[in-house]
Amino acid sequence: MSNSIKLTLNIWRQAxxxxxxxxxxxxxxxxSTDMSILEMLDxxxxxxxxxGKEPITFEHDCREGICGTCGIMINGMAHGPDRGTTTCQLYLRRFKDGDTLVxxxxxxxxxxxxxxLxxxxSAFDRIQMAGGYISVNVGNAPEANSILIxxxxxxxxFDAAVCIGCGACVAACxxxxxxxxxSAKVGHLSLMPQGHPERHDRALNMIAQMDAEGFGSCTNTLECSAACPKEISPKWIQRLNGEYIQAATVTRR
Amino acid sequence: MILDPRTPSGPLDQRWAKAKEEMRLVGPINRRKFKVIIVGTGLAGASAAASLGQQGYDVHCFTFHDSPRRAHSIAAQGGINAAKNYQNDGDSTWRLFYDTIKGGDFRARESNVYRLAQNSANIIDQCVAQGVPFAREYGGTLANRTFGGVLVSRTFYARGQTGQQLLLGAYSSLMREVHEQRVKLYTRHEMHDLIVKDGVAQGIVTRNLMTGEVEAHTAHAVLLCTGGYTNVYYLSTTAMASNVSATWRAYKRGAYFGNPCYVQIHPTCIPVSGHYQSKLTLMSESLRNVGRIWVPRTPGDKRHPNDIPEAERIYFLEERYPTYSNMVPRDVASRNCKEYCDKGHGVGASGDSVYLDFREAIAKEGEPTIRSKYGNLFDMYHKIMGEDPYKQPMKIYPGPHYVMGGLWVDYHLMSNIPGLFVLGEANFSDHGANRLGASALMQGLSDGYFVAPYTVSNYLANKMNTQPLSASDDVCKEAIDNTRNLIDRFLKAKGNQSSESFHRRLGKILFDKVGISRTKQGLQEAITEIQALREDFWNNVRVPGDASYVNQELEKAGRIIDFIEFGELMARDALHREESCGGHFRAEHQIDGEAKRDDDNFAYAAAWQFNGLDKEPTVHKDELKFESVKLTQRSYK
Structure with missing residues (x-):
């Protein structure tokens, strides 16, 4: 049953x-406690x-945790305090009457x-462009069951492929x-046999693009994984380091 | 105007091959000279852009999202059908075709549906090659499950996130083309108008959502891959920004709208909790593989579901449809749920839900197995409802989910405006009056990967040695002015209500009167109420801010006024169709509670022509010919 709740919001406004x-x-x-954070903003x-005031701009779309469009820092935590949850899936029942949310x-x-907000x-799209694909033209594909996995x-x-590209990992770090x-992108494609032919170039090019976009370095604090709404494991970062070293050692470039 | 569906003749199974052989080609060295605009980057748009880019055309691809990967195809859960017969359970191209045409209640074209079934196997091959991590058996082969309305296992899946994985596959192919500079991508650009000159589609007008800039883009062909209009109901399973604007504005430029009243109400959504609720969340149909639907035998029974003994439950789908049981098609399931709720058996706060119970499946297969197949759906339910579906049944409720209607297209996926192609959910073509589960993904990818590359090339071959229209042509200026005038009108409106508040009101009218069950009187009322709502919108809406930078309220206002205008057409189409078929259930036309078709008078697709907002549209009839299947009363008993 729905209960009313009072909250104070401190919201970032920037023209x-x-x-x-x-x-x-x-x-x-x-x-109401049955409202989501985004319904509260609506x-x-x-x-x-x-x-007659200017409403708050925030991005959102599917409101079921899969499109990766929403994302708000809530009290300093990306997507709020709950594990494995996007902002759109966070309900006010999670908070206490009288709480202040930043x-x-x-x-x-x-x-x-x-x-x-x-x-x-778009930096994520440019990283994807740098190598987050398997180069197979339409019409080239062999019979699906000829590739046994x-x-x-x-x-x-699949555990890596579920990344929704929301950026919480970056925000939390x-x-x-x-x-x-x-690492989720590289990990997914390098594990699948279809992704093997390009795995070295993929790791090198995507990391080069990541650096070019101005993202910081990893110092293994693992906040990224704790904030990830899809709970992608930090083991993928280890794997990415391995992929990178292997690629940098054996590459013919 | 007589509609020509350009359906090939000859034996059904050879039509697509024959059509392809007869199509004209453009040589590799000439392809770069042809500019193609694609609007939308969901499964249909991304796959078409990637395919045409690979072939060498000059592709310009537009999305109003920040990234192509946000398109709502991402949210499809359960799976994608393909006639691979990997399970050796009697599947074939014919059976997939027959199930789909029967599932659609015999209101789709035989030729289109057969082509869809033929392409289905190639889609799986293509997606696997892209690295889509489909579910596998221990031996490494692909796994399958069953969906509603069929008696075979032909659905390929990636846990409960099949749409996400297929879209990421198509997106990765698209981004490769962007990297290779064969596709130019325009993110955060929304289409506002279609440019038509000499009766031919020649471009679009867009608004850059970052800078507010309104500009014309011209091309040799325009492909609309802009999805469906389910969000017209406000509360639906589609994303908040999904809209009808691209197809609606093309309609206002002369494209015919096909079967706008064909809407799919999905039986398994999470119920509404309050007036502030912004959308419905779907629980995948695949859950009906393991879940049993029931209501308490005694109306108004308020006991906790776990306290209601077996003998005091009605498993109404199992009782009424012993052959298909809980796996009847969506339209049938939704109608039966509504019937029991109307009789007072419904559960939940407002008595409009039924139970979907996993107790037996958990006891039989064990919680870990259920978790591995459906874990993300159970978690999603738990988060939204605050109840644990491993411990008590889910409460589910029918909600608008998909639309079979869309712009009218011929066999080439071209609308009645030459040069305007429409792919995926945005067209009306393949699902008749009801879509079977796991067929939407199949259609989007079939259109984008395997149909449009041939038919668009065929069209372009006739345009050799022509240039795209000049962006400074008078028709472009007129279309730009048209867009700017509408934007000005929003910003000058002097009311104090948000455009979203009108959207909620529209949704209520439509769900009540153009929803699961429709009547002549209700539809007439809906038309009057929607017209009044449109007037009220212009008198009382407020769109804050200006048009020179990001303005989400301005974006919403444009989409919502289009929904309001469009809602009236839906009601008109439903009113004119004096029969029941698939998702279109007219209470006046039923036989033992099932849809009663009128094949003598309504075996056609209705294609509506715009005559001005305050004039009645004209209906054109695209007669459906059934040469390979016999029209029967659809039965799942």
Whole structure:
């Protein structure tokens, strides 16, 4: 059953990329514990529009934790306090009546703030472009069952492939490193036999692009994995380091 | 105008091969001279962009998202069908074809559906080659499961995230083409208008959502891969930004809208908890493989589900449909759930839900097995509802999920406007009046990987030695002005209500009157109410901010006014179709509670032509010919 709850929100407001941002305080009316964080913002925005104020800009889409569009720092934690949860799946029942929530955008040099809680994550697409694929044209594919993949290999690759590209790993990392994201991409494709022909170039090129985008280095704090809504394991970072060393040693370039 | 579906003749199983052989080709050295615009980067758009890019065309691909990977195909859960017959259980191209055409209640074209079934096997090959981590057996071969409306196991899956994995596969192919500079990608660009000159589609108008810039892009052909309009109901399983705007604005430029009243209400959504709720979350149909649907035998029984003994439960799908049981198609399941809720057996706070119970499956297969197959769905349910489905049954509720209607297209996936192609859920073509589970992913990828590359090339071959329209042509200027005027009108509106509040009101009208069950009177009321809502919108909406930078309220307003205008067309189509078929259930036309078709008068696809907002649209009939299957009363008993 739905219960009402009162919260104080300190929300980051920033007009554009170059403007100086600031926190503003809000006390939204009529909140229910069955609302998600994003539904709370919808409701606050409706109030602000009715009052002639500028609503809060935040990004979201599927609202079921799979598209990777939403992402807010909630009390200093990417996607909030719960493990394995995206912002859209976080409900107010998680908080106590009278709590104060601080809502901020992802903060990283490679993710510039566009407006309020909305950031630019196009760096991830450019990393993907650098090698996050298997070069197979339509029409080239062999019969699907001609490539046998042991069940446990497929399952393990899947564990990396579930990355939703939300950027929480970067936001949570004190160095704003993208190693968990890159390692999940490289890990998924390098485990699958289809990905073997390009595995060395893939690891080298994606890491080079990651560095070029201005992401920081990994110092093994593992905050990334703790914040990851898909709970991608830090073991993929170890594997990525292994892939990279192997690629750098054997590469013919 | 007489619609020409350009369906090839001859034996059903040879039509696509014959059509391909007759199509004109463009040589590799000439392909770069042809510019193709693709709007949307879901399964259909990304696969078409990757395929045409690989062939060498000059592809320009647009998405309103920050990244192509955000498209709503990502949220598809259960799986993708293919007639591989890996399970040796009697599957074949014919059976996939027959199940699909029967599932669609005989309201789709035979030729299109057969082609879809033929392409299905190639799709799986292509996706595996891209590295999609499908579920496997211990021997390393691909695993399958069963979906609704069929008696074989032909669904390929990647846990409960099949759409995500297929989209990431198509996205990775697309990004490779972007890297190779064969595709130019425009993110955060929203299509606002279609540019038509001399009756031919020649480009689009977009608004850059970052800078507010409105500009014309012209090309030799335009492909709309912009998904479905389910979000017209506000509460639906589709993403918040999914919209009808691209297809609706093409309709206003002369493209015909096919079967807009064909909507799929999915039986297994998580129930609504309050007025503030922004969307519905689907629980995959694959759960009906292991879950049993029931309600308490006594209406109004408020006991905890675990306290209701077996004898006091009605497993109504199992009782009524012994052959297909809990795996009847979605339209049938939703209608039966509604029937029992209407009779007072419903559960949950507002009595509009039924139970989906896993107790037996957990006892039989063990919790770890169930967890490995469906873990993410159970977790999602637990998070949203705060109840553990390993310990008590899920409560489920029917919610709008998919639309079979869309822009009318011929066999080449081209609309009645030459040069305008429509792929995936955005077109009306393959699912008739109801779509079977795990067929949406199949259609999106079939259109993008294996149909459009041939049919678009065939169209372009006739455009040799022509240039795209100049972006400074008068029709481009007119289309840009049209977009700017609409934006100005939003910003000048003097009300104090958010556009979203109108969307909620529209959704309620549609769900109540153009939803699971429809009546003549209800549909007439819906039309009047939607017209009044449109007037109210312009009198009372407020769109804050300006058009020169990111303005999410402005983006929403445009999508919502289109939904309001479109909702009226849905109701008109439903009113005109005096029969029940698939997801379109007219209470006046039923036989023992099942849909009663009228094949003598309605065996056609309705293609609606725009005549102005305050004028009635004209309906054109694309007659459906059934040469290979016999029209029967659909039975799952």
């Amino acid at each position: 554009n990329r170059h403007a100086k941002g600031r926190f503003e305080t809000y006390q939204p009316k009529d909140l 409701s606050l925005n409706d109030e602000m529009i009715a009052a 809502l901020e955008p992802w903060r990283a040099k490679a993710f510039p703030v566009i407006k309020d 909305l950031v630019d994550r 042991p069940k446990d290999v497929a399952l393990e690759a 004190k160095n704003a490193s993208a190693m968990l994201f890159v």
